[in-house]
Amino acid sequence: MYAYDEFDRAFLAERVADFRDQVARRLSGALNEDEFKPLRLMNGVYLQLHAYMLRIAIPYGTLSAHQLRRMAHVARTYDRGYGHFTTRQNIQFNWIKLEELPEAMAALGEVGVHGIQTSGNCIRNVTTDQWAGATPEECDDPRIWAEILRQYSTLHPEFTYLPRKFKIAIAASPHDRAAIKVHDVGLRLHRNAAGELGFEVLVGGGLGRTPFVGKSIRAFLPARELLSYIEAIMRVYNQYGRRDNIYKARIKILVHEIGAEAFAKAVEAEWEAIREGALHLSDEMIAEIRGRFIYPAYETLEDRPAELVEALKDERFATWFANSVHAHKVPGYSIVTISLKPVGAPPGDATADQMDVIADLADAYGFHEVRVGHEQNLCLPNIAQKDLPALWAALDAAGLATPNVNHISDIIACPGLDYCALANARAIPVAQEIAKRFADLDRSRGIGRLHVNISGCINACGHHHVGHIGILGVEKNGQEFYQITLGGRADEQAQLGTLLGPAVPYEQVPGLIEDVVDTYMELRAGPQELFIDTVARLGVEPFKERVYAAH
């Protein structure tokens, strides 16, 4: 966990006081909506279909048990008893009242969380791997660098009114769990041949109505040059990015129009002028940030202790262990994913009671720490293997031990037309119905790793372009229709899915997805060939022929 200092606490308290005053002036009529809207958006407050929505940032996906418990309190006191974890490591409260928002924000601000950088044309909440600091794969803890970026970008005056929003993600492991290639800037932290730490810098990735995979503009940027290089990118974008058309204002359009090479050249020229300035990170500055991350006091333990070996004789526990427990950098410890995708429930939602249970378990077994992943699941990054049986029993009792992580029912879905003012079609009920079709664990385990991503409109909050199966809701003559893509992926081999064929109506989507999966099961080279690899080997045509013949 990163320990905030007095500056952070005072800043948040002032921010809450400002917002309280802004809300009071809005309710009194002293501010009209045109004046108030940008102020509320800068604090993460949106107006959705039936209510205000408060989006709270969870910087680099790291939460303390204390913070999660406070979120449960806000859900219970000011909302309808639940929250929704998003694809950008945020949480949303969907039913919050404007007149109660200052109190809710004050409650959250007391524990160091807020809605800053969750809306508006600024550098948004920087995201990273939910396994950061715990996975044996990583070369360094990417949260150090995300925190440096957070401090640099928060309320940065030069980047508060960018042409459009700006999203940065960092990965520090060979396997990318942060989807860096579909962000405005993706940073791949690695070591060069000399063992020095640095970033490969990718720009111009993104989803939405014009999706692109990011282009690499620098293979190795020394880590200490991070801020000056990001500033150079932002300056080039700020200067040349389009402001005349909201749909062409993201950096991906600029990079596409002038080309990655020309963009890189402009960045390098800008960087040369500023790289030796105030943004050069000294060893002391990096060490200070690094020093504020408090790591668990791990015990000296052995892998596969007797308690775990005994528990693995229980088939249900063993199934969950095989699916949801991952290797840790410290012997005797594991990373645990908590699926927020129980079959038939809205993906990514957690009730206040469930949040409290997870917070209590993080206190009891997990060094008080919880993580949020962009797949809309939670994670306990530091669990002693001897405690796994007790943890599982408690999660199971709270409905939080569904062993479907990375299975077809582990669906990413945006709120869709059930909540969102921008959506054209529903996403959550589609996800629920598909999950029900594949509720049989033996069946879904037999299918193997398969990511279904659903968006209720072209803005792609459900990351449909990079789902192994992507589902995009559109509106045709007042009816919900869905386009299906196959072969997308968000990892280190990121690519956009290929359109399968004509859109189908709402009612036909679950059956069509079953047909796609049945086709995969027939065509795959063997049980070891994943869905995504079968699509890569055969293309979408065999799927198209089979699926559309049936519909």
Place this chain on the structure above:
Amino acid sequence: MASPQQQKLKVHGPVAVTANRLTDGAVVWRTRGDGWSADLADAIIVTTADDAIALLAAAQKRDIDAVGAYVAPVVIEADGSVAPGNLRERIRVAGPTFELPH
């Protein structure tokens, strides 16, 4: 991003003006006497673009009660009652189409 209420006004049947209540965001409908009601049954229903534009303009004059006013389709049922005219408006009136977490 363009939301449905930002699209060009076309009136092909009965419509009402709807918005979100300022204090809590609840869905409200424009009523007679320049008021707002959370009950669609209280809404003023018009059937021409000119009337809809006038109703909307009146609703937008004062934004301290309700915000984001726009024209929404409704249907008049056989018994004379008024119902939302499309899925979006049905969801705004009735809430999400699945059981909320509890």
